[in-house]
Amino acid sequence: xxxxxxxxxxxxxxxxxxxxAGEPVRISSGRPGVPPPLIMEESREGRRAxxxxxxxxxxxxxxxxxxxxSNPDLPEVSELDVVRHYTRLSQTNTAIDTTFYPLGSCxxxxxxxxxxxxxxxxGFAQSHPLEPEEATQGSLELLYRLQGALxxxxxxxxxxxxxxxxxxxxxxxxxxxxxxxEQRGDAGRTRMLIPDSAHGxxxxxxxMAGFEAIQVPTDRAGNVxxxxxxxxxxxxxxxxxxxxxxxxxxxEQQIQEVTRIVHEAGGLVYGDxxxxxxxxxxxxxxxxxxxxxxxxxxxxFSTPHGGGGPGAGPIGVAKHLTPFMPGPLVVAEGDxxxxxxxxxxxxxxxxxxxxxxTAAASSEAASRRVYRTAMPPRxxxxxxxxxxxxxxxxxAYTYIxxxxxxGLRSLAENAVLNANYLKALxxxxxxxxxxxxxxxxxxxxxxxxxxxxxxxVAKRLIDYGFHPPTVYFPLIVKEAMMIEPTESEGRExxxxxxxxxxxxxxxxxxEPELLHGAPHVTPVSRLDEVSAARHxxxxxxx
Amino acid sequence: MLERLGLERVDELFADVxxxxxxxxxxxxxxxxxxxxxEELRSVARRNSAASDVRSFVGAxxxxxxxxxxxxxxxxxxxxxxxYTPYQAEASQGxxxxxFEYQSMLSALLEVDxxxxxxxxxxxxxxxxxxxxxxxxxxxRRDVIVSDAVHPYHREVVRSYSDRIDIRVRxxxxxxxxxxxxxxxxxETACVVVQYPDFYGRVPDLSGVAEAVHEQGALFVxxxxxxxxxxxxxxxxxxxxxxxxxxxxxxxxxxFGGPYLGIFGxxxxxxxxxxxxxxxxxxxxxxxxxxxxxxxxxxxxxxxEKATSNICxxxxxxxxxxxxxxxxxxxxxxxxxxxxxYHKTAxxxxxxxxxxxxxxxxxxxxARFREFVARxxxxxxxxxxxxxxxxxxxxxxxxxxxxxxxxxxxVCVTExxxxxxxxxxxxxxxxxxxxxxx
Numbered sequence: 001x002x003x004x005x006x007x008x009x010x011x012x013x014x015x016x017x018x019x020x021a022g023e024p025v026r027i028s029s030g031r032p033g034v035p036p037p038l039i040m041e042e043s044r045e046g047r048r049a050x051x052x053x054x055x056x057x058x059x060x061x062x063x064x065x066x067x068x069x070s071n072p073d074l075p076e077v078s079e080l081d082v083v084r085h086y087t088r089l090s091q092t093n094t095a096i097d098t099t100f101y102p103l104g105s106c107x108x109x110x111x112x113x114x115x116x117x118x119x120x121x122x123g124f125a126q127s128h129p130l131e132p133e134e135a136t137q138g139s140l141e142l143l144y145r146l147q148g149a150l151x152x153x154x155x156x157x158x159x160x161x162x163x164x165x166x167x168x169x170x171x172x173x174x175x176x177x178x179x180x181x182e183q184r185g186d187a188g189r190t191r192m193l194i195p196d197s198a199h200g201x202x203x204x205x206x207x208m209a210g211f212e213a214i215q216v217p218t219d220r221a222g223n224v225x226x227x228x229x230x231x232x233x234x235x236x237x238x239x240x241x242x243x244x245x246x247x248x249x250x251x252e253q254q255i256q257e258v259t260r261i262v263h264e265a266g267g268l269v270y271g272d273x274x275x276x277x278x279x280x281x282x283x284x285x286x287x288x289x290x291x292x293x294x295x296x297x298x299x300x301f302s303t304p305h306g307g308g309g310p311g312a313g314p315i316g317v318a319k320h321l322t323p324f325m326p327g328p329l330v331v332a333e334g335d336x337x338x339x340x341x342x343x344x345x346x347x348x349x350x351x352x353x354x355x356x357x358t359a360a361a362s363s364e365a366a367s368r369r370v371y372r373t374a375m376p377p378r379x380x381x382x383x384x385x386x387x388x389x390x391x392x393x394x395x396a397y398t399y400i401x402x403x404x405x406x407g408l409r410s411l412a413e414n415a416v417l418n419a420n421y422l423k424a425l426x427x428x429x430x431x432x433x434x435x436x437x438x439x440x441x442x443x444x445x446x447x448x449x450x451x452x453x454x455x456x457v458a459k460r461l462i463d464y465g466f467h468p469p470t471v472y473f474p475l476i477v478k479e480a481m482m483i484e485p486t487e488s489e490g491r492e493x494x495x496x497x498x499x500x501x502x503x504x505x506x507x508x509x510x511e512p513e514l515l516h517g518a519p520h521v522t523p524v525s526r527l528d529e530v531s532a533a534r535h536x537x538x539x540x541x542x
Numbered sequence: 543m544l545e546r547l548g549l550e551r552v553d554e555l556f557a558d559v560x561x562x563x564x565x566x567x568x569x570x571x572x573x574x575x576x577x578x579x580x581e582e583l584r585s586v587a588r589r590n591s592a593a594s595d596v597r598s599f600v601g602a603x604x605x606x607x608x609x610x611x612x613x614x615x616x617x618x619x620x621x622x623x624x625x626y627t628p629y630q631a632e633a634s635q636g637x638x639x640x641x642f643e644y645q646s647m648l649s650a651l652l653e654v655d656x657x658x659x660x661x662x663x664x665x666x667x668x669x670x671x672x673x674x675x676x677x678x679x680x681x682x683r684r685d686v687i688v689s690d691a692v693h694p695y696h697r698e699v700v701r702s703y704s705d706r707i708d709i710r711v712r713x714x715x716x717x718x719x720x721x722x723x724x725x726x727x728x729x730e731t732a733c734v735v736v737q738y739p740d741f742y743g744r745v746p747d748l749s750g751v752a753e754a755v756h757e758q759g760a761l762f763v764x765x766x767x768x769x770x771x772x773x774x775x776x777x778x779x780x781x782x783x784x785x786x787x788x789x790x791x792x793x794x795x796x797x798f799g800g801p802y803l804g805i806f807g808x809x810x811x812x813x814x815x816x817x818x819x820x821x822x823x824x825x826x827x828x829x830x831x832x833x834x835x836x837x838x839x840x841x842x843x844x845x846x847e848k849a850t851s852n853i854c855x856x857x858x859x860x861x862x863x864x865x866x867x868x869x870x871x872x873x874x875x876x877x878x879x880x881x882x883x884y885h886k887t888a889x890x891x892x893x894x895x896x897x898x899x900x901x902x903x904x905x906x907x908x909a910r911f912r913e914f915v916a917r918x919x920x921x922x923x924x925x926x927x928x929x930x931x932x933x934x935x936x937x938x939x940x941x942x943x944x945x946x947x948x949x950x951x952x953v954c955v956t957e958x959x960x961x962x963x964x965x966x967x968x969x970x971x972x973x974x975x976x977x978x979x980x
Contacts, residue, residue, distance in 0.1 A: 005965035017669055034625075035635050035636070035639055038643060038646070039869050045577040048871075049608055049612065050608065050870050050872070050875055050956065052608070052879055053712075055881070055882055055885045055886070056961040057885050057886055058885075060885050060888030060889070063745070066745055066774055066777055067769070067771075067774060068773060068776060071874060071877050072650050072776075072873050073873065074570075074650060074871070074876065075647075075872060076872045077872065082616070082866065082870050083610050083612055084616075084772070086612075086616040086619075086640070087616065087619070088623075090616075090619045090621035091621060091636065092623050092639075093621040093622065093635070093636035093637055094621075094630075095621045095624040095635055096625070097620030097621060101625075103629075103950065106626055108626060110631065112576075114576045114579065114580055115747070117577075117580060118616065119797075120614075121584055121593075122587070122592060122593055123584070123586075123588050123589070123590040123592050124587045124592075125592075125796075125797050126590075126795065127591075127796065128796045128798070129602055129604055129796070129798050129799035130599050130602050130603070130604065130942070131591065131592075131935055132935070134930070135596065135930070136584045137593070138588060138589030138590035138593070139590055139798040140585050142583075142587075143588035152568055152570055152683065153568060155566070156922065164666065164800065164801070164857075165853075166855060166856065167842070167853055167854045168662060168853075171852060175702070178706055179706070188762075200841075200843040200844070200845075200846045200978075201843075201852045201854050204845075204846060204847060205852040207852075208707070208852055209674070209707065213847045216642070217664045225935070235914055250595030251559070255560070256560055256807075273805040283557055283559045283560070283563060283565075283566070284772070286792035287566065288563060291893040298855065304623040304624050305624065305625065305626035305627075305855075305872050306623055306682070306858045306859025306860075307623075307628065307634075307636075307637035307641075307858040307859060308626065308628070308637070308660075308819065308856070308857075308858030309855040309856040309859065309860075310643075310801035310859060310860060313855075319866075322713055328575075333658040334908070336808070343630070347918040350853075354690075360606050365729070368797070381702035381705070382699050382702055383702050383703075384663055384665055384666060385603055385665040385693065385799065386603075386621075386663075386799025386800060387798060387800070390799050390800045390801070391795075391797045394799075394802060398579060398580075398583060401574060401583070402574065402575075402576065402579050404570055404571060404572040405568035405570045405572070405575070407573045408570075409568075410566065413553075413555075416556070417543060418543075419618070420547055421543045421547065421563065424546055424547055430580070437558070459630075462630065464629045467630065470629070473778070473843070478761075489872070491543060511720070518574040519632045519633070522633060522635070523832070524632055524826045524830045524831075524832035525826040525828065526827070527631050527632070527825065528825055529631075529824060529828070529836065531824065532823065532824035532834050532840075533836050533838070534835045536813070536822050536836055537822055537823035538645055538656045538657075538820055538821070538822050538836070539649040539650075540642075540643070542649070542655070542656075
């Protein structure tokens with residue numbers, strides 16, 4: 001017999017205080033697609049999912065006055081309750097595994113399952129970060145290999161894998177720029193230039209590092225305005241934070257000029273690597289003048305986004321910034337340290353070929369190497385306990401190892417081709433401001449008819465089984481709809497999505513109420529975010 | 543597709559890329575098939591002792607605990623794992639409701655009003671708590687007092703976040719009780735930070751500390767271990783204003799240090815200064831209950847340089863693991879797990895204290911949880927090295943964090959260590975020492 005659960009909800013919105021207002025009505029929620037009640041509401045006294053053994057040692061006296069007076073108010077549920085609850089919750093989500101998810105700037109590409117298997121290898125998953133280095137040579141080797149691969153891919157001299165996410169990479173990078181200027185006695189450089197198209201994390205990171213964010217406009221072609229940049233640069237300029245391709249999905253046409261202007265003014269160039277997917281194997285940020293850049297491994301290198309995280313945001317740096325990197329880094333015995341004057345750059349061919357396809361010989365060579373950790377001499381310090389989001393690093397390395405240089409370039413080409421194709425299929429209906437080939441994504445305008453907003457189009461897409469694009473970003477395009485199809489999608493999906501967008505544009509003219517009321521097929525329709533923020537209920541019973 | 547674009551070759555799409563820099567020859571090994579890559583990675587993983595039957599008593603901020611089968615099984619579902627930040631609430635109720643449940647369960651465990659959707663790990667949660675405290679004081683208080691018994695790496699991260707923006711971190715130059723720390727606070731102090739249980743496994747008595755801190759107008763920040771709270775008093779009941787914690791013990795493997803879970807909670811009055819995402823309850827027009835990301839005006843995508851933090855991507859999937867873990871254990875299970883850790887630690891303490899040459903410093907009525915410092919007759923680092931011959935890693939030599947502390951070993955015991963495992967540890971310690979005598 002199937003146990004159905006009920007959920008109690010108030011009978012419609014009635015005034016300011018919604019929770020508990022009105023007469024409760026019962027809605028059966030046993031069918032798929034309808035979320036289960038809160039797990040706290042499913043609690044029944046005495047139920048439990050797992051058991052633990054009795055102590056096999058003599059029981060010690062418990063320190064009475066230090067103890068909790070009552071057990072924490074956690075749900076009491078059976079194992080089946082837990083399984084059914086979270087399975088059903090998951091079924092109310094859209095995800096890459098279920099749905100085309102063209103969320104611009106987030107690179108929602110397919111996440112290969114072999115990555116998960118590699119990260120779950122007991123040798124990795126059970127490896128403790130504070131065991132002696134001799135006992136963790138495998139983990140250190142993995143980190144070393146990934147450092148080298150990322151250096152090579154983006155053209156840097158060293159990589160720190162510590163930052164847990166892109167925004168933390170930004171903070172670390174800006175702190176390094178600050179430390180660099182201070183070290184040179186150039187402490188008056190406190191202004192960071194940021195294009196008006198930048199991600200919100202850029203100015204937020206700058207503020208956390210104690211710098212002032214100065215906005216630089218975008219020119220008519222969708223590039224950083226070089227003239228304005230030149231005027232903004234002076235002896236107070238710490239540097240420029242630039243995203244290339246930028247958030248309009250365009251490659252900065254004067255990128256070398258832009259980095260030269262900043263360098264000539266004594267500043268450094270920070271690269272936001274969120275959009276690296278478009279240029280893998282096409283061009284390396286280190287080669288066009290970026291001094292420090294974060295990678296988003298969860299975007300470019302296919303680690304799952306996890307409903308918000310974890311990500312990983314390693315930073316690559318040019319030689320002159322290596323002494324300031326957050327540490328520790330992994331080094332191989334016998335290699336010169338990245339910050340030492342003599343010797344190889346981080347992109348040394350030999351070490352990258354460790355574990356190469358000429359199998360036995362070189363993997364034997366790799367296993368003979370000894371790895372250890374090292375802290376750069378003028379490090380900004382740790383930005384995270386231990387070694388970064390290791391599990392994500394294993395996944396990203398697995399991905400790079402699968403593709404190799406040919407595969408990486410080919411994926412970038414396909415990402416860019418897919419975006420341009422989609423743009424061509426919808427550009428006449430949803431205008432795209434800048435008329436030149438885009439990179440991995442493009443920004444269209446969604447308010448196709450008066451009375452319809454981009455949000456309406458986005459919500460209607462949900463009814464057709466698509467996750468909406470990023471909307472209302474970048475801020476410099478009104479009613480923006482930022483679409484990133486990624487290389488993972490086949491032509492049929494791109495065409496079906498384009499056809500749906502065109503159909504929605506027709507609906508906008510003919511039956512606008514369909515858009516205003518969307519989504520119609522989800523467990524809830526549009527939620528009242530204003531009331532939610534005005535009277536926040538942030539926990540059960542809260 | 544190219545035809546539709548009026549192009550002949552795909553490289554024509556890259557005309558904006560400087561020609562001289564285009565198509566670098568990447569010095570990377572050629573790609574391999576799935577099974578070859580997996581085999582290669584397995585062979586790398588096998589270089590770790592974790593791949594063999596080495597028994598490890600290493601904790602120090604990362605703990606091996608029982609993980610119920612439902613945790614990896616459910617959290618790895620693609621619908622959860624391959625979604626992202628729930629910007630479109632109606633299409634992401636699964637993620638949002640699970641975050642709301644996580645917030646609710648953690649709030650019950652910590653006994654604080656609000657817990658957010660997660661930070662990167664315990665260390666960055668503490669660092670953000672420090673920044674938040676300074677912000678709550680509108681930047682006018684820039685002095686921060688931190689206990690020396692806060693994890694040394696966490697203190698390093700606090701300094702990385704503080705040093706260059708004129709926040710002064712002090713108090714950890716020497717050992718101090720929580721009461722002594724509170725008495726250092728003055729009108730410049732933004733917050734006092736303690737760890738509970740502390741880095742050395744002691745459960746400090748925090749009664750009266752919050753009052754002393756508040757008297758100076760400062761905030762009391764308590765960094766916790768969530769498993770210990772199955773048994774010990776909650777930080778909320780001890781008057782904490784901000785609670786941070788490392789959530790890794792809640793169903794997350796040690797995985798060489800990450801990904802982990804930064805727990806972050808605070809009292810209701812501070813919520814608008816809180817960094818990080820929050821899920822909140824909301825209703826649609828038909829009165830159906832759902833969940834949304836809320837209080838977004840604190841955040842970088844709205845407020846840019848005026849945001850409470852730059853955090854964007856967090857550790858959502860780890861928060862989901864913690865929620866499933868807590869639901870699976872329930873109130874009794876968590877207490878039992880904590881109690882097992884407590885008894886086994888006490889047993890290990892007693893057995894090691896009995897060993898010739900070893901000592902476990904007894905402070906009057908100090909409770910210990912899961913970890914303790916053993917004084918060793920030979921340098922602890924040497925002991926660790928010798929023990930490898932017996933396939934045992936007996937703990938972390940404290941010299942790894944402080945070169946002065948040569949003869950101290952931090953030993954961790956959890957519910958996963960049987961009496962026989964602990965007896966073997968004791969035996970190996972004794973042999974390693976006697977080996978020295980001989």
